[in-house]
Amino acid sequence: MDSRWTALQLDxxxxxxxxxxxxxxxxxxxxxxxxxxxxALPSERSLCDALxxxxxxxxxxxxILLEQGLISRRxxxxxxxxxxxxxxxxxxxxxxxxLKAKGFKPESQWxxxxxxxxxxEEIIKLGLSPNAEVCRLKRKRLADGVVMAIEISTLPASCxxxxxRVDSSLYAHLDSTGHSVVRALQHVRAINATPELAELAxxxxxEAMLMMxxxxxxxxxxxxxxxxxxxxxxxxDFVAELKR
Amino acid sequence: MDSRWTALQLDxxxxxxxxxxxxxxxxxxxxxxxxxxxxALPSERSLCDALxxxxxxxxxxxxILLEQGLISRRxxxxxxxxxxxxxxxxxxxxxxxxLKAKGFKPESQWxxxxxxxxxxEEIIKLGLSPNAEVCRLKRKRLADGVVMAIEISTLPASCxxxxxRVDSSLYAHLDSTGHSVVRALQHVRAINATPELAELAxxxxxEAMLMMxxxxxxxxxxxxxxxxxxxxxxxxDFVAELKR
DNA sequence: TGACGTGGTATTGAAGTGGTATTAATTTTC
DNA sequence: GAAAATTAATACCACTTCAATACCACGTCA
Numbered sequence: 001m002d003s004r005w006t007a008l009q010l011d012x013x014x015x016x017x018x019x020x021x022x023x024x025x026x027x028x029x030x031x032x033x034x035x036x037x038x039x040a041l042p043s044e045r046s047l048c049d050a051l052x053x054x055x056x057x058x059x060x061x062x063x064i065l066l067e068q069g070l071i072s073r074r075x076x077x078x079x080x081x082x083x084x085x086x087x088x089x090x091x092x093x094x095x096x097x098x099l100k101a102k103g104f105k106p107e108s109q110w111x112x113x114x115x116x117x118x119x120x121e122e123i124i125k126l127g128l129s130p131n132a133e134v135c136r137l138k139r140k141r142l143a144d145g146v147v148m149a150i151e152i153s154t155l156p157a158s159c160x161x162x163x164x165r166v167d168s169s170l171y172a173h174l175d176s177t178g179h180s181v182v183r184a185l186q187h188v189r190a191i192n193a194t195p196e197l198a199e200l201a202x203x204x205x206x207e208a209m210l211m212m213x214x215x216x217x218x219x220x221x222x223x224x225x226x227x228x229x230x231x232x233x234x235x236x237d238f239v240a241e242l243k244r
Numbered sequence: 245m246d247s248r249w250t251a252l253q254l255d256x257x258x259x260x261x262x263x264x265x266x267x268x269x270x271x272x273x274x275x276x277x278x279x280x281x282x283x284a285l286p287s288e289r290s291l292c293d294a295l296x297x298x299x300x301x302x303x304x305x306x307x308i309l310l311e312q313g314l315i316s317r318r319x320x321x322x323x324x325x326x327x328x329x330x331x332x333x334x335x336x337x338x339x340x341x342x343l344k345a346k347g348f349k350p351e352s353q354w355x356x357x358x359x360x361x362x363x364x365e366e367i368i369k370l371g372l373s374p375n376a377e378v379c380r381l382k383r384k385r386l387a388d389g390v391v392m393a394i395e396i397s398t399l400p401a402s403c404x405x406x407x408x409r410v411d412s413s414l415y416a417h418l419d420s421t422g423h424s425v426v427r428a429l430q431h432v433r434a435i436n437a438t439p440e441l442a443e444l445a446x447x448x449x450x451e452a453m454l455m456m457x458x459x460x461x462x463x464x465x466x467x468x469x470x471x472x473x474x475x476x477x478x479x480x481d482f483v484a485e486l487k488r
Numbered sequence: 489t490g491a492c493g494t495g496g497t498a499t500t501g502a503a504g505t506g507g508t509a510t511t512a513a514t515t516t517t518c
Numbered sequence: 519g520a521a522a523a524t525t526a527a528t529a530c531c532a533c534t535t536c537a538a539t540a541c542c543a544c545g546t547c548a
Contacts, residue, residue, distance in 0.1 A: 015515095017525060036465075043505060054527045059506085075506050076533030190434040190452035190477040208434035208452040233434035261536060287494060298538045303495085319495050320544035 005050040018053055019060035026061060030070050030081060040078040041071060107142040111150075111200075115157055122154055125215060126223050133157040137170065140200065147201050147232065154226040174225075181216035181225055188212050197230055208233050249294040262297055263304035270305060274314050274325060275424070281327035285315060288323070351386040355394075355444075359401055366398055369459060370467050377401040381414065384444065391445050391476065398470040425460035425469050432456050441474055452477050 008029070010021045035041060042050075047058045062079060065071045073079045118126070118134045128134070134154050141149040153170060159179040174180055191211045198205040209230050216225030252273070254265045279285060286294075291302045306323060309315045317323045362370070362378040372378070378398050385393040397414060403423040435455045442449040453474050460469030 019525080045505080055506095056526055056528085060525085062506095073506060074534080076504080077535070078505060188432055188454065190454040190475075192436075192450070192452045206436070206450055208436045210432065210434040210454075231434075263536080289494085298536095299495095300537055300539090304536085306495095317495060318545085321494060321546075323495075 008051060010051060010053065019057045019064075022047075022051070022053070022058065022061035023064040026065060027068065027070060030065070035081045037081055039081050041081065043078065105144050107145070109140040109142065111138040111140060113137050118154070122226060125226055126154070126156055128156060135160045141229075149229050149231040150197060150200050151227060151229045155224060159224050179218055179224055181218060184214050184216045184225075186212055186214045191230070193230075201230070201232055203232060252295060254295060254297065263301045263308075266291075266295070266297070266302065266305035267308040270309060271312065271314060274309070279325045281325055283325050285323040285325065351389070353384040353386065355382040355384060357381050362398070366470060369470055370398070370400055372400060379404045385473075393473050393475040394441060394444050395471060395473045399468060403468050423462055423468055425462060427465075428458050428460045428469075430456055430458045435474070437474075445474070445476055447476060 008022065008025050010018050010025075012018070014021075029035075041062075044055055044058045044062065047053075048055050051058075062071065062073070066073065069082060071079050072082050113135070115133055115135050118128055118132065122128070122134060123130055123132075126134070133156075135157050137151075137153045137155075139151050140147055141151055155174075159174065159177065171181060189211045191209055193201065193203055193205055193207045193209050195205050197209065198207065201209070203209075210233055212227075212229045212231065214225070214227045214229070215223050216227070218224050252266065252269050254262050254269075256262070258265075273279075285306075288299050288302045288306065291297075292299050295302075306315065306317070310317065313326060315323055316326050357379070359377055359379050362372055362376065366372070366378060367374055367376075370378070377400075379401050381395075381397045381399075383395050384391055385395055433455045435453055437445065437447055437449055437451045437453050439449050441453065442451065445453070447453075454477055456471075456473045456475070458469070458471045458473070459467050460471070462468050
């Protein structure tokens with residue numbers, strides 16, 4: 001490790017500020033893979049000692065890397081390399097958050113928002129009475145302007161009295177009405193694109209798509225959300241971290 | 245027993261925490277078969293005395309082994325080695341266990357088991373030197389006699405010196421050679437069946453299949469396994485539980 | 489039933505980490 | 519040339535982690 005410091009030596013004679021020099025060299029080192037994801041960087045103080053600079057200088061350099069998202073800091077604990085795009089998502093997240101994390105600009109377009117009667121499958125899965133009503137929300141999911149998925153959500157009308165007032169974030173809306181989805185079971189299957197899906201997603205009929213069916217539960221363990229998501233396989237992949 | 249303690253001696257001078265050092269050494273010892281299944285480990289207090297550490301330190305080490313499923317504790321009674329058969333299966337799992345749990349009768353058929361040179365992708369993902377060798381294992385997965393998936397695994401030859409001796413359970417074999425897969429990252433995508441896959445799986449060309457690519461890591465976080473699984477979508481679906 | 493040995497937990501303190509306020513020197517700007 | 523901004527140093531604060539001690543709760547067995 002110590003031998004590496006030499007590659008970080010700064011040059012006082014040139015008139016670019018020290019903290020900028022350091023930030024650049026560190027960014028290079030990180031991209032070159034000096035440290036692994038989630039590994040701790042040398043502490044600010046040891047950096048200072050090794051390079052004969054003050055802590056403020058070292059911190060300013062690190063501030064830049066922080067802004068670039070290369071590192072993250074934990075008070076009292078250390079500075080760590082942020083893992084690259086591969087960050088596993090075993091958490092329950094909306095599409096938007098996932099895409100943002102990957103550096104895309106997410107958008108949604110509503111295809112329809114209606115209040116209607118449920119199918120028998122929905123009655124069973126959501127545990128409804130046969131004459132209850134549900135809201136069915138259908139939307140396109142875009143990333144950087146390209147269609148990535150078609151999503152159809154069904155919820156009991158009681159959770160979402162007025163479907164027309166739901167804006168882009170369904171989960172945020174549910175939170176605000178006190179019906180937060182806390183846990184979900186998700187099935188993943190592969191299907192061939194039907195003519196309707198192919199049209200909506202802008203891909204050839206028969207192309208393989210990922211279909212994810214999710215049942216969302218609230219804190220009381222009632223099923224309150226049924227969502228089918230049809231993803232273009234060439235733009236999205238589903239990453240999971242598994243443990244023994 | 246006492247002579248064994250020497251192999252567990254910790255090193256105060258190095259700056260990895262004592263409890264981590266101990267956890268690693270104990271894990272090694274367990275995998276090396278120092279104790280039998282269901283046998284009691286030395287008590288926490290005797291560990292402390294032998295290694296001149298505090299009980300908190302010993303406990304923290306044991307906490308890690310507990311998390312890894314290597315041991316189990318019984319209040320007032322002792323700490324015990326968990327039998328091997330149960331360890332491998334909490335979530336990271338072979339096909340066989342999943343299918344059995346669903347009530348199918350799982351089988352495997354070997355298509356090929358060879359020792360060969362790695363592709364560039366494999367070199368990168370497994371962190372190999374270019375002239376290293378790998379074992380490539382290809383097999384059919386059956387449930388109740390029907391082909392459900394084609395699986396291609398690639399491992400460094402150093403982890404699996406003789407591919408011909410691997411029987412049905414790859415993970416069990418890895419455990420016995422001390423290269424257990426502890427964690428994995430898995431991508432799920434949809435693809436259209438190529439002619440070769442269609443032939444092997446007995447489905448039409450172009451049919452949608454689930455493709456799962458998994459990178460398996462050992463306890464030291466080295467990538468030691470690359471597995472691509474191509475599943476028939478009509479027989480298998482991948483279920484995940486998500487949490488907020 | 490009690491004594492003893494087991495794992496479980498709360499509290500503590502030292503050492504190491506990032507966070508921030510203050511100040512001085514330098515460069516930039518008008 | 520003077521005011522303002524930038525750069526860098528120092529000193530002190532707050533949080534985490536590691537490890538130690540002391541005490542609690544459960545099982546076992548004479």
